[in-house]
Amino acid sequence: xxxxxxxxxxxxxxxxxxxxxxxxxxxxxxxxxxxxxxxxxxxxxxxxxxxxxxxxxxxxxxxxxxxxxxxxxxxxxxxxxxxxxxxxxxxxxxxxxxxxxxxxxxxxxxxxxxxxxxxxxxxxxxxxxxxxxxxxxxxxxxxxxxxxxxxxxxxxxxxxxxxxxxxxxxxxxxxxxxxxxxxxxxxxxxxxxxxxxxxxxxxxxxxxxxxxxxxxxxxxxxxxxxxxxxxxxxxxxxxxxxxxxxxxxxxxxxxxxxxxxxxxxxxxxxxxxxxxxxxxxxxx
Amino acid sequence: xxxxxxxxxxxxxxxxxxxxxxxxxxxxxxxxxxxxxxxxxxxxxxxxxxxxxxxxxxxxxxxxxxxxxxxxxxxxxxxxxxxxxxxxxxxxxxxxxxxxxxxxxxxxxxxxxxxxxxxxxxxxxxxxxxxxxxxxxxxxxxxxxxxxxxxxxxxxxxxxxxxxxxxxxxxxxxxxxxxxxxxxxxxxxxxxxxxxxxxxxxxxxxxxxxxxxxxxxxxxxxxxxxxxxxxxxxxxxxxxxxxxxxxxxxxxxxxxxxxxxxxxxxxxxxxxxxxxxxxxxxxxxxxxxxxxxxxxxxxxxxxxxxxxxxxxxxxxxxxxxxxxxxxxxxxxxxxxxxxxxxxxxxxxxxxxx
Numbered sequence: 099x100x101x102x103x104x105x106x107x108x109x110x111x112x113x114x115x116x117x118x119x120x121x122x123x124x125x126x127x128x129x130x131x132x133x134x135x136x137x138x139x140x141x142x143x144x145x146x147x148x149x150x151x152x153x154x155x156x157x158x159x160x161x162x163x164x165x166x167x168x169x170x171x172x173x174x175x176x177x178x179x180x181x182x183x184x185x186x187x188x189x190x191x192x193x194x195x196x197x198x199x200x201x202x203x204x205x206x207x208x209x210x211x212x213x214x215x216x217x218x219x220x221x222x223x224x225x226x227x228x229x230x231x232x233x234x235x236x237x238x239x240x241x242x243x244x245x246x247x248x249x250x251x252x253x254x255x256x257x258x259x260x261x262x263x264x265x266x267x268x269x270x271x272x273x274x275x276x277x278x279x280x281x282x283x284x285x286x287x288x289x290x291x292x293x294x295x296x297x298x299x300x301x302x303x304x305x306x307x308x309x310x311x312x313x314x315x316x317x318x319x320x321x322x323x324x325x326x327x328x329x330x331x332x333x334x335x336x337x338x339x340x341x342x343x344x345x346x347x348x349x350x351x352x353x354x355x356x357x358x359x360x361x362x363x364x365x366x367x368x369x370x371x372x373x374x375x376x377x378x379x380x381x382x
Numbered sequence: 383x384x385x386x387x388x389x390x391x392x393x394x395x396x397x398x399x400x401x402x403x404x405x406x407x408x409x410x411x412x413x414x415x416x417x418x419x420x421x422x423x424x425x426x427x428x429x430x431x432x433x434x435x436x437x438x439x440x441x442x443x444x445x446x447x448x449x450x451x452x453x454x455x456x457x458x459x460x461x462x463x464x465x466x467x468x469x470x471x472x473x474x475x476x477x478x479x480x481x482x483x484x485x486x487x488x489x490x491x492x493x494x495x496x497x498x499x500x501x502x503x504x505x506x507x508x509x510x511x512x513x514x515x516x517x518x519x520x521x522x523x524x525x526x527x528x529x530x531x532x533x534x535x536x537x538x539x540x541x542x543x544x545x546x547x548x549x550x551x552x553x554x555x556x557x558x559x560x561x562x563x564x565x566x567x568x569x570x571x572x573x574x575x576x577x578x579x580x581x582x583x584x585x586x587x588x589x590x591x592x593x594x595x596x597x598x599x600x601x602x603x604x605x606x607x608x609x610x611x612x613x614x615x616x617x618x619x620x621x622x623x624x625x626x627x628x629x630x631x632x633x634x635x636x637x638x639x640x641x642x643x644x645x646x647x648x649x650x651x652x653x654x655x656x657x658x659x660x661x662x663x664x665x666x667x668x669x670x671x672x673x674x675x676x677x678x679x680x681x682x683x684x685x686x687x688x689x690x691x692x693x694x695x696x697x698x699x700x701x702x703x704x705x706x707x708x709x710x711x712x713x714x715x716x717x718x719x720x721x722x723x724x725x726x727x728x729x730x731x732x733x734x735x
Contacts, residue, residue, distance in 0.1 A: 275476035278443055279534075281463045282470045283490035283541060293489070297480045380480045380521040 130360065133353030145354035154335060158358065160246055161315060161331040168253040169310035175254075176261020176310075177269075177303060183262070184269045197266065200259035207256045212323035215252050219243050244325055252320055257310050264309055268302030301374045308370050312363055332359055392420035392577030393454040393544045395440070400449035401601075402435050409435040411601035413449070417545075422571050422578040423606075424588035427598035428624070433581045434549060436598075440579060441547050442466045453544050469538030469576070473550040475530045477522040483509065483533050484518040490541035508536035511570055528559035535567060539574055546571060546578040552587060564591050585625050589613065597621045617652055619732035622662045629668065629702050630660035631724075635731050648728030659731040667726040668704035670694060672713050676721035678702070683714050690714075694722055 137144045148154065179200075183193050218225045221238050229235040242248050272295055280290040318333040329335040332355055339352035395417040402410040410432045417423045425433040438444040440451055442463030450459040458466050469490075477486050484505045491501035509515045512532040522530055531551055538546060548567065552560040568591045571578050582588050588595045589609040596606040597620070605617040616622035633642035635656050640647045642661045653659075670678070670692050678694040681701065690711035692704045702722055706714065714720065 273474075273476070275472045275474055276478060278441075278463070279470065279472060279476040279478075279537075280489070281443070282441060282466075282468060283537070284464045284467075284493040286464060289493060293492075294478050294480075298478075380523065 127360070130353050130356045133350050134357040136353075137350055145350045148351045149354055149358055153329070154332075154355070157329055157332045157335040158362075161333070161359075162362070164246060164249050164253065164331055165311045165314040167250050168257045168314045169307050171250070171254045172257030172261040172310045173265075173303065173307040176258045177265050177306075179258065180262045180265045180269050183266065184272075188270075197263070200262040203259035204256050204263055206259075207253075207317060208319040209323040211252060211255060212320050215243060215248070215255075215324065219248075244327070246330060248324065249321055249331070252324060253314050253317065256320075257314060260313060261306055261310060264306045265302065268299055268306070271302075272298060304370060304373065308366060311366060315359065315363065392575050394419050394452075395545055395577055395579070396452040397436065397440065398450050398452070400436065400439060400446045400451070402432075402439060402444065402446050408601050410439070410446070413601065413603060415596060415603060415606065417577050417579060418593075420575045420577055421593045422568065422580060422591065424580040424582060424592035424595045425598055425603075426582055426585055426588040426595050426625070428583060431598040432601040433583075433598050435601075437547055437549050437579060437581045440545065441468055441470050467541070467543055468545045468547055469541055469543035470547040470549065471531065471534045471538050471551040473553055475522065475527065475534070475554070477525075477530055477533055477537070479522045482519050482521060483514065483525070486522075486533055487537045487540050489537060494541070504540055505536075508540045509533070511539070511573070512536045512566065526559075527555050528563050531555065531563060532566065535570060539570065539576070543576060546576045548578060548580040550582055551580075553582070553584070560587070567591060589625070595625075597624060599624075615650070616662075616730060619662065619730070622730055622732070627665050627703060629663045629665065630700075630732070630735060631663050631702065632658070632698065632700065632734065633661040633729075633731060634658050640729055640731055642729065643722060643724055645724055647724065647726065650728045650730040653729075653731035654733055658734055660734050661724075661729040661731050663724055663726065663729055665691065665703045665705040667724055667729075668702060669723045669725050670704045670706055670714065670720050671710070671723075672718055673721040674719065676719045678720045678722045680714055680716055680718045680720055682716060683711065685711070692720075694720060696722070 134145050135141055135143070149158075179196075183196050186192055215223075217223055219237065220226065220243055221241070223238070226236075226238045229237055243251075276294055276298075277290055280294050285293065316333070318337070321331055321334055322337060325334060329338045336352045336355045339355060397413055397415040400410050400413040401408070409430075413432070413436060415423070415436070425436060427433050435444065439446050442458065442461060442465075446459065450457055452458070453466070453468075477483075478489065481489065484502065487505040487508050488496075488501040491504060496504070506515060506518065509518055512535055514529060514532055514536070517525065517529065517533075522533075525533065531554075534551070551567070552563055555563065564587055567580075580588070580592060589612070592609065594606055594608055595612050596603040597612065598604065599620050605612060605621045607615075607617075612621065613626055616625060622628055631642055633640050635641075635649055635654050635658075637656075638649050640649045640653070640661055642663075647661075670680075677697050681693040681695050682691075684691045684693075690706045690708070692706050692711065692714055694702045694704060696702060704722065
């Protein structure tokens with residue numbers, strides 16, 4: 099009895115965490131799933147059928163484009179920046195400063211970031227005015243900042259630093275000995291990255307890119323602050339479904355949209371797991 | 383064990399006047415060293431003596447400030463590492479974790495454009511050579527430390543390097559595996575005939591594996607000699623004390639003769655010319671005998687299997703370590719009064735500590 103109690107003791111430490119997961123993950127997920135299949139208190143497919151609406155599809159398509167493109171931009175530029183950082187002195191000032199700045203910028207999304215871009219690139223933004231007055235260039239154009247291209251630019255602002263933060267440990271994990279061993283066996287720098295460094299970093303790169311995708315896909319505040327007209331992406335459509343006075347009688351459409359997002363992320367995660375399992379047997 | 387290794391003769395390797403500084407630290411100081419074709423030379427020394435720096439310069443992983451490196455007739459001093467045609471086994475496990483054992487071994491051949499069939503055949507041969515033919519499809523994380531180093535050795539040899547470089551390849555292994563792999567490395571090196579440079583801080587390893595051992599201190603080689611010579615005729619106090627166990631016995635030198643422990647012995651070359659000093663005497667050169675009225679007192683008697691070590695306190699407070707065989711040792715016990723005498727005909731004398 100005593101031994102059993104002792105064995106159960108460490109499990110008790112998990113209780114707060116499990117409680118947290120229950121309150122903030124399991125229960126909301128259940129509410130979403132139940133809500134998506136309920137209408138006016140009865141089981142219904144009305145909300146799910148609502149997902150077939152062309153404007154909902156358009157929002158999902160734009161969300162996917164936004165998430166995939168900013169994940170790609172963030173992954174490429176962020177990994178290059180991370181590589182530049184690991185190539186320098188590991189305890190040097192440049193690296194410490196860059197990682198600190200990235201840590202701040204990765205969390206800089208939301209109203210502040212949207213306002214910063216509005217103040218700089220909107221119709222009467224400082225840079226727009228400057229270029230219009232002194233170079234005769236109109237960078238505002240037809241208002242791209244408030245549409246998908248603008249969202250891509252603004253999201254990249256926090257996606258690139260986030261990639262630096264999450265990818266840096268993986269790059270640090272590339273041992274000097276691997277590089278020297280490859281060199282010693284006749285590899286050029288390109289051959290090392292092609293045959294050793296690249297394959298070794300691939301799972302981490304893919305994982306980081308997935309995190310960026312999910313980060314962009316679920317982002318709301320930045321887009322909400324930047325876009326006041328229309329619902330170009332799914333999170334904004336959920337807002338509209340919850341608050342709009344136009345989409346009356348479809349209160350539970352928001353649940354269906356949230357479920358749609360969960361399914362997209364689940365598919366991406368499953369594809370990632372499958373890909374990593376196939377390409378990286380050595381990780382097991 | 384099936385081995386089909388190409389019969390080859392190693393090349394001569396010459397390090398001429400190699401120097402390397404790191405800031406104010408002089409890691410290598412005008413180092414000269416010649417490795418004869420097919421020879422295995424071990425560089426032995428404490429941390430920071432420059433042995434690894436020398437090896438990295440030969441490998442091309444670092445560049446010397448002065449001097450040159452010749453492999454056969456080729457001057458490789460400023461040649462990039464990937465063009466030097468050298469095989470290297472690193473201290474820590476350097477296998478590529480995403481490749482199987484066989485792919486690791488075949489890696490260098492793949493870079494050289496060897497066709498798939500030929501490189502797979504060669505990789506299998508090399509794995510057989512190191513006794514891991516049956517582990518070809520395993521990944522590094524599925525192998526023990528000793529197995530990983532065997533694969534690293536096979537990988538280094540697969541490219542038929544002109545020189546084999548071993549950078550403390552056994553230091554991360556446990557004692558038993560270390561001894562086994564040490565012999566294995568020597569066997570394989572003799573079999574392929576590659577000239578090899580082996581860096582280690584472990585004197586037993588160096589003495590056991592090398593044709594010649596170079597003892598390094600402060601960026602220079604203090605003595606380069608065959609293991610027996612190094613042990614029995616150390617050329618300097620540093621070598622004498624670094625290689626094997628050594629007692630410092632107070633003595634007096636005059637006219638090439640040494641007065642020590644009541645005996646008069648010859649002074650070996652390199653000794654202090656005259657005056658008081660310390661005779662450097664190995665434990666096996668000291669004889670301990672139980673005797674009434676002896677000047678020493680036994681502190682401990684340690685049975686080590688084939689030999690027994692006896693620690694004796696002398697009247698001046700110093701401690702001596704002697705080695706005794708079974709019969710003598712059986713008569714000794716702690717606190718016993720003993721006489722201590724030297725069996726050597728001559729000794730090396732260092733300035734007193």
